[in-house]
Amino acid sequence: MAKPVKTQWEFGDLFAEQNAATRESPASETSKRETPPAEQPRPLKPARKVLSVTELTSQIRRILEAQIGHVWVTGEITNLRNQSSGHIYFTLKDANAQLSCVVFRGELYVDRSLLQDGRKVTLAGELTVYESRGQYQLRVTQAELQGAGALQAAFERLKQKLNAEGLFAKERKRPLPRFPQRIGLVTSPTGAAIRDVLHVVERRNPSLEIFLAPCRVQGDGAGIEIAAAIDLLNEFNARKLAAENSGLDLILVTRGGGSLEDLWAFNEEVVARALFHSALPVVSAVGHEIDFTISDFVADTRAATPSAAAEIITEGVFSSCQFVAEAGARIRQLARQQIRGKQDVLSRDRQRLERLHPRRKFNDWLQRLDDLQSGMVRCAKQGAKRQRLACQNLAERLLRVRPTVLLKQRRELLRQEMERLHEQARHQIRERKNRVETAETRLRLLGPEQVLARGYSITMEAETGKVVRNARDIAECTKIRTKLKAGEIISTVEIKKD
Secondary structure, eight states, rough: OOOOOOTTTOOOTTTTHHHEEHHHHHHHHHHHHHHHHTOOOOOOOOOHHHHHHOHHHHHHHHHHHHTTTTEEEEEEEEEEEEESSSHHHHHEOOSEEEEEEEETTTTTTTTTOOOOOOOEEEEEEEEEEEEETTTEEEEEEEEOOTHHHHHOOOOOOOHHHHHHTTTOOOOOOOOOOSSSSSSEEEEEETTTHHHHHHHHHHOOOTTTTEEEOOOOOSSTTHHHHHHHHHHHHHHHHHHHHHHSSOOOOEEEEEOOOTTTTTTTTGGSHHHHHHHHHHSSOOEEESSSTTTOOOHHSSEEEEEEHHHHHHHHTHHHHHHHHHHHHHHHHHHHHHHHHHHHHEEEEEEHHHHHHHOOOOOHHHHHHHHHHHHHHHHHHHHHHHHHHHHHHHHHHHHHHHHHHHHHHHHHHHHHHHHHHHHHHHHHHHHHHHHHHHHHHHHHHHHHHHHHHHHEEEEEEEEETTTTBOOOOGGGGSSSTTTTEOOOSOOEEEEEEEOOOO
């Protein structure tokens, strides 16, 4: 029978004594109840084992480290914190649980660049307990990207390595021959890539010879087969050159699209080395347009797809065939352009000859003579008109300087001045009259009669006629005269006592 797996909360026989005591206590109590007090003494209660928090946490830590210890665990990184001490703290989680993790500064085998929030990783380490918090955690000693992420990391490491060695240098890239006659093809004989290549070659350059070096392009050992196929084509080229002085022109390495795992054979170092040491120019067409492999960087030319690679290889012949096919139409077009050009030149020469013909000059002279004759008639008419206007002006001036006319003008001017003087006099009289009437009206309004007419009166001393303005200025028993609007009143002053 398999041993049951213990969880992190199963702590073995930590409380074995307490459990045993609990199990035994009901029997003891039963026997105690069955035994008469006089015959059997009452047993002592077992002592409890009380642990401190530190002791309990230490025992849990020892159990975890002893029974679980080193583990591999996978999940997603969250809450990543880089401390100034050099330690890294983060949480590893999945859909249902999470685990605290720590990478200490002294861990040299952990690639810290792989640790990023949101990244899925596979970690190795020791499961332990951080006693200060009573929290179990994983002390990480190794870290790898999960799934395709690990392959991508390996891809980047190999890419940096080969780039540092100069395998990607642009100066070592060789141009492809413009008119290749024989090429070597490295691919699977049953894949879709070879069908695409053959279809394009048949359509664009049927005379192109293709020598296939079949190999697997996916799975374990595929990279070694690809490198061997490249070496085989180079050896075949060397033998052909030695025997017939006509070998291969280039090598095409290709396969169809797929995932990163499917294309991994073209990311192996052995393939990159084989491409680098190839004596023939190499075209790499692996995957789709968005896919990039190490072979694409090492090869002399990279094509987005197998069909695109075939089009690049056959471009020279295809363009030349198109040029030859279109040459007739182009020649006819150029001939028509030349004929149209010569016709334009001939038309311009004809027009120049017509402009320089003697009849053209004679006609110009006749037209000039007509213009001069018309000008002379126009000048004669204008001269006669000017003379008539001058005579009329002189006659008008003569009429203006005759004495009878001048006297008549002066008499008319005098009459106008007299009328203007009379009008100004009448205007002044009216204005003065209006001003006198206005002053009279204002004087009448300010006179005492108007005040008296409103019910007021004027009190004066009867003897002196002095106007009384203050009651204190007149003595008692003095006669006063009060003037009203109609008549006067004589009265004697009587002082009112306060």
